[in-house]
Amino acid sequence: MAHMRSQTKWLGQDRGIAFEATLRGHKLVMDTRAEGGGDTGPSPKELLLASICGCTAMDVVSILQKMRVHLESCEVNSETATTAGYPSIFSEVKLQYLISGEGIKAEQVIKAVTLSMTKYCGVSAMIVKASPMTYEIVLNGTKVGEGKADFQAAAEHP
Numbered sequence: 471m472a473h474m475r476s477q478t479k480w481l482g483q484d485r486g487i488a489f490e491a492t493l494r495g496h497k498l499v500m501d502t503r504a505e506g507g508g509d510t511g512p513s514p515k516e517l518l519l520a521s522i523c524g525c526t527a528m529d530v531v532s533i534l535q536k537m538r539v540h541l542e543s544c545e546v547n548s549e550t551a552t553t554a555g556y557p558s559i560f561s562e563v564k565l566q567y568l569i570s571g572e573g574i575k576a577e578q579v580i581k582a583v584t585l586s587m588t589k590y591c592g593v594s595a596m597i598v599k600a601s602p603m604t605y606e607i608v609l610n611g612t613k614v615g616e617g618k619a620d621f622q623a624a625a626e627h628p
Contacts, residue, residue, distance in 0.1 A: 485510070515552070515560070518597070522563060523548050525593035529586035530567065530579075537578050542571040550601070560601035567607045576614035583607050587619040595621040 478491045481499070486508045488501040499511030512520070523546040534541050545568040550560040569579050587594060587605060594603055603619035 518593075519548050519550060519560075519563070521593050522591075522597060522603075523565070526565065526567075526583075526586045526591040529590045530569070530582045533582035533585055534569075534571075534574070534578065537582070539574045539578055540571045541569070541574065544569050560597065563597065563601055563603040565603065565605040567605060569608065570610050574609060576609055579607055579609050580615040583615070584617060587617060588621060588623065591619075594619050 474493075476491055476493050478489050478500075481488045481490055486501070487506070488499055488508055488510050490497055490499050498517075500514055500517065501507040501510040502513045503509055527544055527546040530546070531541065531544050534544070547566045547568070548563060550563045552558040553561050567579070567583055583605065587603070597603065598619045598621060605617055605619070606613055607615040607617075
């Protein structure tokens, strides 16, 4: 079981509502848009959206490497809107996987993404409990699949 720690400090009155987070020695600034903050860094929700992309992208690359495919690029993009009222949460997260490589079969990419979105991606597994997640898969410029994150079967049969 991995133990994680984050130290988050307010940057002071002159910086509005900006904070600096330190994670294993890595530092990043969180803020909000100019109308509510200083726009000096991404907001915590934006970081969470990026975390979804990073987590699932790592899964997909790892799985495809184990399949020994010639992977040239893997990009995961996301978008969401937030709900009205408080707490404001993601209404639905939409992911797009853009994968390219010579000789990669659609079935391989679909399997890798499906495994990430149903078994391996811990960030997505946490978020999908509150916000639905859908995805589409594009291989070498052609849409080859789509689906919905569903970790229920993995939870029932660990």
